[in-house]
Amino acid sequence: MVADRLRDIKSHYDVVIIGSGLAGLTAANCLAKCGRSVLLLEQHYNFGGMATWFHRKGGHIFDISLHGFPIGMIKSCRKYWTKEISDSIVQLKGIRFDNPQFQLQTTFDRQDFTRILVEEFGIESETVEAFFDAARGMDFYDDQSMTTRELFEKFFPGRSDVVRMLMEPIAYANGSTLDDPAISYGIVFSNFMSKGVYIFRGGTDKLIYMMRQELKANGVDVRKQVLVDRVVVEDGTVRGVMANDKFISCGAVLSNANLKTTIDKLVGHDQLSPEFVAQAKAVRLNNSSCQVFIGIREGETLDHIGDLLFTSVDPEFDSVRLCAKDVTSRTFSMYYPDTRPGSNRYAVVSSTNANWDDWAHLSEDDYQTEKKHLIETTIAALEKYIPDVRKKIDHVEAATPRTFYHYTHQAMGATFGTKFEGLQVSMDLPKQIHGLFHAGSVGIIMSGWLGAINYGVIVANEVDSLCHEDGKSEGRMAS
């Protein structure tokens, strides 16, 4: 018998949240702490969206998106989650680059990058400082016509090696290309450069467990394996959602589903102005990803070769090549036992950027062949750093854009939501339909763990204000 995932739900909630990505989870927590009744609906059997993990036979555990985030996560988690969550965030100090243009190790912060740019790349220190200041000074309301390519050309003309060092890690971190607005690079780059790269010690499983405990303590009604089919709108106002064939009444809906899916499928164009629909249609999705999960047999060990290894044999940085199926530019995330204190296990996860179209339409046979090729080329690349790794591996598997689509319903498996223009559309949604909000990876700058959490907070505040205003007007009508 199929379990009734919506058993005992209330007849009405202040807010229904669609999706338990980091933006949805954080918004739910903030709203519950403001005293709102909140129902969080997640279609998957796990919570966390892309912030997730999985187990495999042989005692393996793999994290999907725990590779690195900026220091801002410490403050955001302390303020909007708990001190315990925030206290588990630790710095990764061994960030390595290995490509035909340079080999180096760095702590990935402004001071060390300045040293490298001046001492190893021979750039004038005034130029480096001016570049950092320009990147740091960018904000959403600036002129957005300058591209990242133009920004680099302004400060480091003809220096493809410098461009590679500054750009490649950020392209992995938010999917931005040289042709995206410079601001989408500048904000994320500056966030990392402030104090380096951090991860959550204990693994994603522990983080999501702690978040669920906190949601429970704050009274959020959390349901998994509930797919929301539709947001119900009448006379331009949200009335509720349809999920698992049930109508659930609410005063506001916050969708953490992909922005385009929210607009095209959950809401539908007939509820929106033609101008807004045209604007939403023009929003481009960001690229997707491939990953190879490499499990090391129990009892085997790996030498420390760095925490994050950006490796490539491509001659120069190239945004198009970075997503190609025969990509050689990849990030190896090394999981040593201290990732999960108390464990003695090692794992390696390789991540590459990828195009949905290269993977989506393959026949099943071709798909399996391409996955095998991806696994083989990845292990071959890893052997350069750990020559005997093959004999230590006892589990390996690959994920592709199809995998990310399957588990999160992100349109085209988009790893980082939408391109820059998606942010305005996401922010304008409540102006179209009273009580409808969106929070989640959009606009490049609001993506990644930190971006998703912070956007969840921003939108939760707007939802709370609306609940407050609507409550006042109901009170006025009743009196």
Ligand SMILES: Cc1cc2nc3c(=O)[nH]c(=O)nc-3n(C[C@H](O)[C@H](O)[C@H](O)COP(=O)(O)OP(=O)(O)OC[C@H]3O[C@@H](n4cnc5c(N)ncnc54)[C@H](O)[C@@H]3O)c2cc1C
């Ligand atoms: C391979 C990879 C590596 C990454 N590495 C990093 C990294 O190192 N650092 C970093 O900061 N970020 C990283 N990211 C990005 C980061 O994980 C995401 O930007 C962030 O987790 C997205 O959160 P979100 O809230 O926007 O949405 P998502 O995580 O996409 O969550 C959306 C949720 O909504 C649910 N949902 C969708 N539709 C419905 C529906 N109709 N009904 C019910 N539920 C629904 C989905 O199942 C999902 O749980 C990585 C991502 C990938 C894929």
